[in-house]
Amino acid sequence: MTTSRSSAFVDSLVAFGGTSTTDRVLYVGRPNIPDREAVLARVGAALDRKWLSNDGPMVREFEEVIEARLGVRHCVAVANATQGLSITAAALGLHGEVVVPAFTFVATAHSLAWLGITPVFCDIDRRSHQIDPAAVEAxxxxxxxxxxxAHTWGRPCDIDALDAVAARHGLQLFFDAAPAYGASYQRTSIGNFGRAEILSFHATKIVNCGEGGAILTNDDEIAAAARLMRTFGFADTDLVTSIGTNAKMSELAAAMGICSLSEFDHYLDVNVRNFEQYTSALADVPGITVVPCEPNTGINYNNVVIEVDPQVAGIHRDLMLEMLTAEQILVRRYFWPGCHRMEPYRSLRPPTDTDFPVTDEVAARVLSLPTGTGVEAGDIERVCHLIAGLVEHGAEITRRAPAGTGSPP
Ligand SMILES: Cc1ncc(COP(=O)(O)O)c(C=O)c1O
Known part of the structure; x- marks a missing residue:
């Protein structure tokens, strides 16, 4: 590599005054949009019926499709996964402390704190990024x-080991399966493990309702309690039997969800294709690893996550993020900086560098890349070309970046 070649690439970067060759903006988590006519027909049916919420037929249909597809006894649709997690924790009668991974979306912890339960963080496995059963036990x-x-990245965590820990200590085990629709563990669909598993159907998920979630369980009592809680505790007209909230899914969200579910196979095909293209294009880029899948799991490939090793790549993840963002490639550093470093948790228990070293290391290295139906092969080629160039010219980019840019906070 010559100095002049190096400068040409660096000079071409938008962050250094270059102009982008495209005006396409790439997003992480851009929604998969199902067939518009199908969605509008279902929304029209709900409008004609004048039945928009409260145990409507479309919510029930949505639940039945999921029960059948995942082979789970109960699907209780809710407004979002965060509410579903809180309702499940309440239905399980949890109190005191509940152990959660430090490396997860903050809703995992918030859903408990909202109920006055203390989320107690633990570290994750270095390779898989999943909650570490030994750290749970400790x-x-x-x-x-x-x-x-949590099934981080929509990939099943070590369910067998966690089951054993829960059994040894007489604890309730449930799963934040928010991004894991369609995933499986040892050939059984996610939704069938622990006391319950909670899915999200937020716009960023492989199947979406715009906003939505579901509590999946094979336990009749948990399902009955959750159904009551999602609708203010109403057991019948004018009959409230317990405390509840409003976590009902609307008919309009269910209309979207049913149409989205019907296109799952197509979304999965696109995600697999994208994942394979990223994996092969980045295979020889030093210091860049596409986070691999664990054996015995099926996943929905809705998250393409790389790790940037700054020593080998010669560029820090944060500087790479800045360079890509300037190119309108809006990569995300999920779940930086880790829940333990977010409020209110960081003030309640000021974190040290030795608390959750694996979470800290992983959170400083990961980048989520754009995938889904909004991303084309040419887009992935462009993203990978840029990443390879940022690594090849990492030293020069780091030198030329304004002081403080992209440096770890
Ligand atoms: C791991 C995890 N938990 C919880 C949530 C919250 O889901 P929702 O937006 O449906 O409340 C998300 C959303 O991205 C998530 O990734």
Whole structure:
């Protein structure tokens, strides 16, 4: 590599005054939009029926499709996964402390804190980024009543090991499966593990309702309690039997969800294709690793996550993020900086560097890349070309970046 070649690439970067060759903006989590006519027909049917919420037929249909597809006894549709997690924690009678991973979307912890339960963080496995069962066990105290594990990146965590920990300590185990629709563990669909698993159908998920979620369980009592709680505790007209909230899914959201579910196979095909293209295009880029899948799991490939090793790549993840963002490639550093470093948790228990070293290391290295139906092969080629160039010229870019740019905070 010559200095002049190096400068030409660096000079061409938007961050250094270059002009982009495209006006396409690439997003992480851009929604998969199902067939418009199908969605509008279902929305029209709801309008004609004048039935927009409260146990409508489309919500029930949505639940039945999921029950059948995932082979789970109960699907309780809710307004979003965060509400679904809180309702499930309440239905399980949790209190005191519940162990959660430090490396997850903050809703995992907030859903418990909202109920006055203390989320107690633990570290993750270095390779898979999933909650570490040994760290869970170490975090258990006499106040612990449950374990809320997450299927991070929509990939199943080590369910067998967590089951064993929960059984040994007599704890309730449930799963934040927000991004994991369509995933499986040892050939059984996610939705069938622990006391319950909670899915999200937020716009960013492979199947979406705009906003939506579902509590999946094979336990009749949990399902019955969740159904009551999502609708203010009403057991019948004018009959309230317990405390509840409003977490009902609307008919309009269910209309979107049913149409989205019907296109799942297509979304999965696109995601697999995108994942394979990223994996092969980045295979020889030093310091860049596409986070691999674990054996014995099926996944929906809705998250393409790379790790940037700054020593080998010669560029820090944050500087790479800045360079790509300037090119209108809006990559995300999920779940930086880790829940333990977000409020209110960081003030309640000021974090140290030795608390969750794996979470800290992973959170400083990961980047989520654009995928889904809004991304084309040419887009991925462009993203990978840029990443390879940023690595090849990492030293020069780091030198030329304004002081403080892209440096780890
Ligand atoms: C792991 C995890 N938990 C919870 C949530 C919250 O889901 P919702 O937006 O449906 O409340 C998300 C959303 O991205 C998530 O990724």
């Amino acid at each position: 975090a258990i105290t006499e106040r612990t009543t449950g374990i809320l594990a």
